[in-house]
Structure formats: C-alpha cells, structure tokens
Amino acid sequence: MASRFPQVDLYVYPTVINLQLMNSNQIIRQAKIFLRNIHTSRLLSSFPIFPSLLEYYNIQYSEKQVKRIDENFHDYSLGTKFNVNMPPHVLPKRLRYLIDKSFSGDVSGDIGESLFAYYLISQLNIRPRLLGHLRPTKRRGFLTVDFIIWDRNTGLGNLLGTHSYSIPIFSEVKGFTGKMDSNRIAHGLLQLKNVVPASSFGLLFLAARNQTRQGYDAYVIRVRV
DSSP, X not given: OGGGSOEEEEEEOSSOEEOTTOOHHHHHHHHHHHHHTGGGSEEEEEEEOOHHHHHHHHHHHOSEEOOOHHHHHHHHHHTOOOBOOOOSSOOOTTOOBOOBOEEOOOHHHHHHHHHHHHIIIIIXXXXXXXXXXXXXXXXTTEEOOSEEEOOOOHHHHHHHTOSOOOSOEEEXXXXXXXXXXXXXXXXXXXXXXXXXXXXXXXXXXXXXXXXXXXXXXXXXXXXXX
C-alpha cells in the first residue's frame, strides 16, 4: 500500500561544512561544489508520504498558510489564521517564535518545510513540542532561519554524525520545484552562518521534486559554525 504514495529519498552530504572561517565568496563556491558532488551524498532513508499526516505537519509547523483552494478561499475571506507550534523554551536574544501563519501561495517552500517536520518527527522521533518555527526577521542583512530544534535523541545524533552536540539546532529549509539552484543554497548557508551560535551545528534541508519519478528527493547539509 505504501507504494501508492509519493516516496521521499533522503540523502546526507558526507562532509560537515565548517562555515566559521568562510567568507561570502567561499560559501558561494561551496554551494557550487555541493551541486557538482551531489551524487556522493549518502542515501540515509526512503519513506512514503501519507497526505493526511503531511497536512497535519503543514498546519503545525510551516510558515505559510497553504491548503486546498476551497478551504483557502474560506480562510482568506474570513481572515482566519492558524497558530504554529511553539516550544516551551526561551529563545536566544533577538529571536522570536512564529506564532501564526501568513497567507501566501508559496507552495514549494511550504512543501519543503512540511517535509522537514515530517522527517524529523516520523523518522527521527523528534518530540513534536520541541520543534518550532522562528519568526522571519532581518539579522545582519539576512532573514533568520526557519526552524529551531530543542530535542536531543539518537536519531538526530546519527544524522549529525555525533551524539556530542549542544542544543538548540538551527535549520533552514529550501524547496525547489525544478533543478536546485546554487545561489539559493549559498543563501541558506549564509543564513545559518549568521544565526547559528559559535561551535554549534546547523542543518540545511533541501527538498526538490524528482524530475523522473513521482515524489521528492531531499538532501541534508550539516554545518558547523
């Protein structure tokens, strides 16, 4: 039965990228290197996407409000907005949690964020209440990254490649409906460099629609700052 649903293959780039000593031009070059060497990424898992569960994570965690067109029309007309899950942890200075959604037609970005939450909770067993979306605000010329993870567990440690890591983990998500773009990947890395505290890990999650089969491919790039 699972084969009837879209399948996501999730890959992990083998190198942990140290952003600490990189300037903007070096990070742009690193993004291009990633795209050239993307085939070296390790397949970590493959899992089906169950639409009702994806919709639940979409409502609970993604930034933008995207649903069926008939439901969107009703919500847009009434100005009804959903609340977003907010962890019970105090954020570092100058950061704020996203409290409710904004209306948007940014479907690819919404799918990427929903897939990220889906993967963390259903595959890595991250506790749902310890995953939160940050409010987008400018910091050093860049928007804050999308997610903050307060959980510490075996699945996340395996993904990072170490069980000796500090929380929170900051994560940025980029969704693509066509080919992945090195400029957007570089922008995601720069966002992480400007938000992740020193000596900490961060994650860049890339979700791209597979051009040859039904479903999405996802890539995780691990960074240190």
